[in-house]
Amino acid sequence: MPSAAEATGKNSETEKKNHSRLVEIAKSLLKNKLSVIGLIIIALIVFTAIFSPFITSHGPYEQNLESTELAIGSEGHFLGTDNYGRDMWSRIVHGAVISLLVGLCSVGLGLIGGIILGLLAGYYRKLDGIIMRIVDLLFAFPGILLAMLIIAMLGTSLVNVVIAISIWSIPGCARIVRGSVLSVKKQEYILAMKSIGASDWRILFKHILPNCTAPLIVFGTMRMATAILSTSALSYLGLGAQPPTAEWGAMIAAGQDFMWEAPHLAIIPGIAIMLTVFAFNVVGDGLRDALDPNMDLNN
Amino acid sequence: MSRLLNVDNLETKFRTADGHLPAVRKISFSVDKEETLCIVGESGCGKSITSLSIMGLLPSNGEITGGSIRLDDENLIGKSEEEMEQLRGNALSMIFQEPMTALNPVLTIGYQLREPLTIHKNMSKKEATKASIELLDKVGIPDSKEKLDQYPHELSGGMRQRVMIAMALACEPSLLVADEPTTALDVTIQAQILDLIHELQSDIGMGVIFVTHDMGVVADIADRVMVMYAGEVVEVADVESIFENPQHPYTKGLLESVPDVDDVSQELQVIKGSMPGLNDEISGCRFHLRCPFATEVCKHKEPPSFEVTPTHYSKCWLQEVNQSGQPDTIT
Numbered sequence: 065m066p067s068a069a070e071a072t073g074k075n076s077e078t079e080k081k082n083h084s085r086l087v088e089i090a091k092s093l094l095k096n097k098l099s100v101i102g103l104i105i106i107a108l109i110v111f112t113a114i115f116s117p118f119i120t121s122h123g124p125y126e127q128n129l130e131s132t133e134l135a136i137g138s139e140g141h142f143l144g145t146d147n148y149g150r151d152m153w154s155r156i157v158h159g160a161v162i163s164l165l166v167g168l169c170s171v172g173l174g175l176i177g178g179i180i181l182g183l184l185a186g187y188y189r190k191l192d193g194i195i196m197r198i199v200d201l202l203f204a205f206p207g208i209l210l211a212m213l214i215i216a217m218l219g220t221s222l223v224n225v226v227i228a229i230s231i232w233s234i235p236g237c238a239r240i241v242r243g244s245v246l247s248v249k250k251q252e253y254i255l256a257m258k259s260i261g262a263s264d265w266r267i268l269f270k271h272i273l274p275n276c277t278a279p280l281i282v283f284g285t286m287r288m289a290t291a292i293l294s295t296s297a298l299s300y301l302g303l304g305a306q307p308p309t310a311e312w313g314a315m316i317a318a319g320q321d322f323m324w325e326a327p328h329l330a331i332i333p334g335i336a337i338m339l340t341v342f343a344f345n346v347v348g349d350g351l352r353d354a355l356d357p358n359m360d361l362n363n
Numbered sequence: 364m365s366r367l368l369n370v371d372n373l374e375t376k377f378r379t380a381d382g383h384l385p386a387v388r389k390i391s392f393s394v395d396k397e398e399t400l401c402i403v404g405e406s407g408c409g410k411s412i413t414s415l416s417i418m419g420l421l422p423s424n425g426e427i428t429g430g431s432i433r434l435d436d437e438n439l440i441g442k443s444e445e446e447m448e449q450l451r452g453n454a455l456s457m458i459f460q461e462p463m464t465a466l467n468p469v470l471t472i473g474y475q476l477r478e479p480l481t482i483h484k485n486m487s488k489k490e491a492t493k494a495s496i497e498l499l500d501k502v503g504i505p506d507s508k509e510k511l512d513q514y515p516h517e518l519s520g521g522m523r524q525r526v527m528i529a530m531a532l533a534c535e536p537s538l539l540v541a542d543e544p545t546t547a548l549d550v551t552i553q554a555q556i557l558d559l560i561h562e563l564q565s566d567i568g569m570g571v572i573f574v575t576h577d578m579g580v581v582a583d584i585a586d587r588v589m590v591m592y593a594g595e596v597v598e599v600a601d602v603e604s605i606f607e608n609p610q611h612p613y614t615k616g617l618l619e620s621v622p623d624v625d626d627v628s629q630e631l632q633v634i635k636g637s638m639p640g641l642n643d644e645i646s647g648c649r650f651h652l653r654c655p656f657a658t659e660v661c662k663h664k665e666p667p668s669f670e671v672t673p674t675h676y677s678k679c680w681l682q683e684v685n686q687s688g689q690p691d692t693i694t
Binding site for chain 2: 189251252253254255256257258259260261262263266270271274275277
């Protein structure tokens with residue numbers, strides 16, 4: 065049918081257009097060397113996390129009490145083994161899966177909550193006061209303390225860490241969205257949309273929200289770094305993942321007892337955390353410059 | 364005869380630090396089907412507020428405090444927001460002054476053009492896309508199919524205004540409110556847009572309220588003209604009478620301040636003084652402070668609307684003098 069053919073032709077063209085905008089952002093992101101390094105690190109971490117069963121020779125919880133505390137570069141265990149003879153490489157890779165999942169879930173939930181609160185606060189003046197005061201209240205707590213408080217109430221587990229970190233992400237996101245909404249809602253195109261009969265809901269989500277995506281992408285990426293770091297910190301303190309879970313923070317906590325005999329037990333997960341957080345931070349920085357040409361500090 | 368739009372004693376006030384200030388002071392007018400009513404006046408005379416009042420899109424500190432707006436004998440004042448949403452874009456539409464800012468920069472032309480069709484006609488995306496292509500063809504945009512996937516910044520001002528018109532007319536409204544739609548455009552593009560509005564008007568048979576301060580545009584497009592000053596209607600007439608036989612001193616002043624390109628020696632006349640602010644208390648006629656013909660009565664008593672001819676009304680005491688047979692003092 066010609067109409068169907070037309071429609072598909074159109075769709076592919078739409079993709080091409082969107083694509084070209086993406087290509088533009090990608091190009092400007094790739095000009096930033098640090099971001100490229102960050103992107104490569106993230107790609108590697110994501111790759112190992114997805115293909116973890118295929119690139120590890122041992123299970124992360126597989127104990128072998130005959131070969132404990134093997135040093136880095138040992139036969140069959142190139143990152144050595146821990147005090148129970150578990151393969152460090154498998155545990156690090158498994159830790160990447162946990163960190164990425166917890167990061168994605170908590171940032172995702174935080175963004176959803178923050179976007180809804182921010183949109184409502186920015187658009188409806190009556191709700192603005194209440195919502196932003198609650199947000200201010202959340203801001204008044206130091207982040208990690210707030211997370212510990214929430215976990216103290218809910219109990220220690222990784223799921224509760226996700227909840228705690230997402231609640232902690234809400235205020236920052238809500239403020240960003242509210243700020244964007246405040247400036248966008250005064251634009252004439254919003255009035256024009258009202259003049260063709262668009263409802264508030266439609267205007268908020270289909271016409272105002274797309275204008276907030278650039279700061280949100282940056283916020284989300286940076287937030288990933290914070291989320292991963294906080295997950296590890298909470299697990300290290302014994303509030304998140306519990307041993308024997310192969311979570312980076314929990315691994316450091318367990319490994320620090322063997323600091324003299326086998327320092328790699330604590331150092332390797334530490335390096336993993338550092339690299340991941342560094343990668344997300346530099347990519348976030350690069351994205352901010354790429355998405356907002358006016359922010360270019362070099363020009 | 365029932366008119367398309369009947370505005371009766373409309374009063375719109377703004378809440379400010381100085382209290383409730385009227386921006387539109389009890390004005391009445393009407394628009395017929397297929398008729399173009401031009402609202403003319405200086406900046407701040409209340410013409411934009413009048414059009415926003417009709418659309419129900421006043422800023423949050425403005426409210427309609429009196430009168431009625433009847434579209435097809437339905438009073439728009441007192442309708443709920445949901446009922447107004449049903450009407451906006453469907454029975455009454457609006458186009459704006461600034462085509463550069465009236466389209467969302469992050470959404471494609473096609474996306475925005477589909478909105479009125481999906482809101483009011485429940486079209487699927489596919490149907491709406493097809494209808495949008497037809498609409499773009501109708502408003503004279505070449506390569507309409509490709510344009511659907513473009514973003515507003517890829518189009519020129521004139522093209523964007525055409526897109527705005529296509530959006531406003533997507534559901535064939537019976538009334539179009541055009542708030543200075545050509546002010547921000549080049550003169551050549553302006554003429555094209557005016558022609559386009561005129562053409563579509565006779566196609567759909569809609570009434571048009573055209574807000575402008577450009578007397579050249581008025582001469583081109585208007586059937587009737589309503590001159591506003593400081594929130595009041597000072598003169599209403601058919602377009603010929605306004606240009607041939609203006610009665611109100613303010614209308615005369617407006618016409619004299621239009622430059623004539625053929626006459627090199629012409630010195631532009633200006634209306635002395637400036638538009639009073641919303642909170643200025645003025646007794647009598649609101650124009651008397653700037654009026655060269657102001658008399659004692661103008662200072663104390665507000666003039667009623669005098670009939671010059673059955674289609675021509677002027678809110679000026681000079682009419683009383685004229686009608687009582689005394690010599691015409693203004694000509």
